[in-house]
Amino acid sequence: MALLFRKKRSRELVFIWALLLPALAVYLFYRVIPLVWNVVLSFSFWSPGKPAKFAGLYHYEEMLFYDDAFWVALKNTAVFMLGTPIAIVLAMALALLVDQNIRGRSLYRTLIFLPYPMMIVAVGIVWRWLYNDSVGLINYVLRSLGIIDQPIPFLESYDFAMASVMVAAIWQIVGFFMIIILTGLQNIPAHLYEAAVIDGARAHHRFWRITLPLLRPSIFLCVILGVIASFTSFDLIYTMTGGGPGLATELLITYIYKSSFTLSKFDYAAAVTVVMFLLFLALALIANRLAGGDAGKVDIAD
Amino acid sequence: MATVEFRKLVKRYGTHQVVHGIDLAINDGEFLVLVGPSGCGKSTSLRMLAGLEDISGGEILIGDKVVNEVEPRNRDIAMVFQDYALYPHMSVYENMAFSLHYRDTPKQEIRTRVMEAAEILGLQDLLDRRPKQLSGGQRQRVAMGRAIVRKPQVFLFDEPLSNLDAKLRGSMRLEIKKLHRKLGVTTVYVTHDQIEAMTLADRVVVMNSGNIDQVGTPEDVYHSPQTIFVAGFIGSPTMNLLPAKRNGSATIVVGEKSDFHVQLPAKSASNTDAFVFGIRPEDIAIASGDPEDGRVHVDGVVDVVEALGPDTLVFADVGGHQVTARVRPDVKPDIGQPVRLSLDVSRAHFFESESGKVVS
Numbered sequence A: 001m002a003l004l005f006r007k008k009r010s011r012e013l014v015f016i017w018a019l020l021l022p023a024l025a026v027y028l029f030y031r032v033i034p035l036v037w038n039v040v041l042s043f044s045f046w047s048p049g050k051p052a053k054f055a056g057l058y059h060y061e062e063m064l065f066y067d068d069a070f071w072v073a074l075k076n077t078a079v080f081m082l083g084t085p086i087a088i089v090l091a092m093a094l095a096l097l098v099d100q101n102i103r104g105r106s107l108y109r110t111l112i113f114l115p116y117p118m119m120i121v122a123v124g125i126v127w128r129w130l131y132n133d134s135v136g137l138i139n140y141v142l143r144s145l146g147i148i149d150q151p152i153p154f155l156e157s158y159d160f161a162m163a164s165v166m167v168a169a170i171w172q173i174v175g176f177f178m179i180i181i182l183t184g185l186q187n188i189p190a191h192l193y194e195a196a197v198i199d200g201a202r203a204h205h206r207f208w209r210i211t212l213p214l215l216r217p218s219i220f221l222c223v224i225l226g227v228i229a230s231f232t233s234f235d236l237i238y239t240m241t242g243g244g245p246g247l248a249t250e251l252l253i254t255y256i257y258k259s260s261f262t263l264s265k266f267d268y269a270a271a272v273t274v275v276m277f278l279l280f281l282a283l284a285l286i287a288n289r290l291a292g293g294d295a296g297k298v299d300i301a302d
Numbered sequence B: 001m002a003t004v005e006f007r008k009l010v011k012r013y014g015t016h017q018v019v020h021g022i023d024l025a026i027n028d029g030e031f032l033v034l035v036g037p038s039g040c041g042k043s044t045s046l047r048m049l050a051g052l053e054d055i056s057g058g059e060i061l062i063g064d065k066v067v068n069e070v071e072p073r074n075r076d077i078a079m080v081f082q083d084y085a086l087y088p089h090m091s092v093y094e095n096m097a098f099s100l101h102y103r104d105t106p107k108q109e110i111r112t113r114v115m116e117a118a119e120i121l122g123l124q125d126l127l128d129r130r131p132k133q134l135s136g137g138q139r140q141r142v143a144m145g146r147a148i149v150r151k152p153q154v155f156l157f158d159e160p161l162s163n164l165d166a167k168l169r170g171s172m173r174l175e176i177k178k179l180h181r182k183l184g185v186t187t188v189y190v191t192h193d194q195i196e197a198m199t200l201a202d203r204v205v206v207m208n209s210g211n212i213d214q215v216g217t218p219e220d221v222y223h224s225p226q227t228i229f230v231a232g233f234i235g236s237p238t239m240n241l242l243p244a245k246r247n248g249s250a251t252i253v254v255g256e257k258s259d260f261h262v263q264l265p266a267k268s269a270s271n272t273d274a275f276v277f278g279i280r281p282e283d284i285a286i287a288s289g290d291p292e293d294g295r296v297h298v299d300g301v302v303d304v305v306e307a308l309g310p311d312t313l314v315f316a317d318v319g320g321h322q323v324t325a326r327v328r329p330d331v332k333p334d335i336g337q338p339v340r341l342s343l344d345v346s347r348a349h350f351f352e353s354e355s356g357k358v359v360s
């Protein structure tokens, strides 16, 4: 009996591992090995075709104490991240709006969601055209309305480039956030609002004391996704400004790209990547902790 | 505490009318139960009283004041919902204190009132819990606690017990009854469960597709149903309802094949010929010997016998109609065998089949 059990059990185990293996292999080759290799690289001197040498904390010291560009990119990433709360507030307003019984609400929903699945490179190109100082729509409208005399080269200006890129990023993600928040909203039972109405809570009380607390999981899912996006928005920045003018829109991710593929400092880029990864991990953990460990949970049924 | 009155109350959804101008006066401190089948407009009427639905026509008065245009929060009512509608992110204490925050109640007073309500309902040990951590019966109690801390003029209940199992429903029913006796607040209670209606109500309102068929004490609606609908709706197992025709001036013939004659009530001025003859299962026994005064014997065939314990239900086929009799538990007729039933026609009900109204 015991032998049979063991045999059956081992057969099951083989089966389970056989099913897991392909996925694990992909995960190993595309995630774990590069990550480990990246960490190793960050502690080495290495350039393509040369043997690696142990470097200790050399790259980290360089980055933290001597490289102003790194700090600019870090600051820019933080600024870029501020787009997330803005996008969430906008998404919340839009979600509350399309959650009403207004005519054509499914049309609005679709229109607002539309930018999200669009290829980001295409989004970048469209916005580059919109911002263009000679043929761009925005400048044309502003000048036609007499708001400005001179065209503004949004993406080439130190003052406007970051804000302009953020507007595009927010525009791109707000529809997705809206869908998340809308799902959360529609999971709040109507009876709760009716009970609150009878209890005497006015519309704004109901929003602060019922809607917002019950949306917390949805909102924190947006926060985490927004943080991820601000660490990984390479394509948008690269197509719109390439990090310029100067370092005005340089984010950590574009800085890593430039360090490795433009300047061939793969080892140094690896160190920046490790720092970015740790920052990202910390933020995601904090956000999930604040959400009570259930970011993204939509069912509040008890 | 207050009286409540409906005057020609109408509800329309678009062009579809679901409540057809009902009139109802509820006394101060009364426990009134709205009962009726699914979709008859009970909840809709209650929700209009609560202010959760707009009133399409007519008026609602609470304490002599027309409240059609009054916001729900100013109607001084409290409502208990079927799914309790507890705020899932708040503790039991916060749930009960919620409404007091919006009524400028001082903190100390809030505490006193919540504690008072918690004590009445036995919730003292649960005040820090979230609704998720409570059983169905406890949630139900919290929902009631939330209603009573307000000390409102009127309590509204919309099928508050239908999410509970049968046993718990029985004990909660008792608690609601006690609570009403203690607080004496005017209460409007919606249910489709006639046992709840019969046990809780001072008066029962039987609704039928957007109209009120009868208003009366539980005894009234049980013993003197005014319409065929009320006769068939109240009572379990349901009243036997058999077609009948006029035969002569004061008698009617019941059934088509296994006919029997009965006297119409003396004062009957009805000039229609088609009737419905109604008799409750408990007014039918198994016959032995010759019919006594006021009883009629009919022959049938036993279909099914259900022994319930305190008594036994016999379902018999009488001339193609099913007739139910509630008999003593020691009587065990054989299935498929002929049976002679003895009907106490002095307790029978007669209705005009066209209007559905009782003949009296």
Ligand SMILES: Nc1ncnc2c1ncn2[C@@H]1O[C@H](COP(=O)(O)OP(=O)(O)OP(=O)(O)O)[C@@H](O)[C@H]1O
Residues within 6 Å of the ligand: B013, B018, B036, B037, B038, B039, B040, B041, B042, B043, B044, B045, B192
């Ligand atoms: N929002 C609505 N729009 C259109 N029709 C509705 C709406 N709400 C209810 N109705 C209709 O009004 C009628 C009465 O509904 P109501 O909810 O009052 O029934 P009820 O007596 O409470 O039934 P139940 O016992 O099933 O709760 C039903 O026919 C229902 O279909």
Ligand SMILES: [Mg+2]
Residues within 6 Å of the ligand: B042, B043, B044
């Ligand atoms: Mg209902």
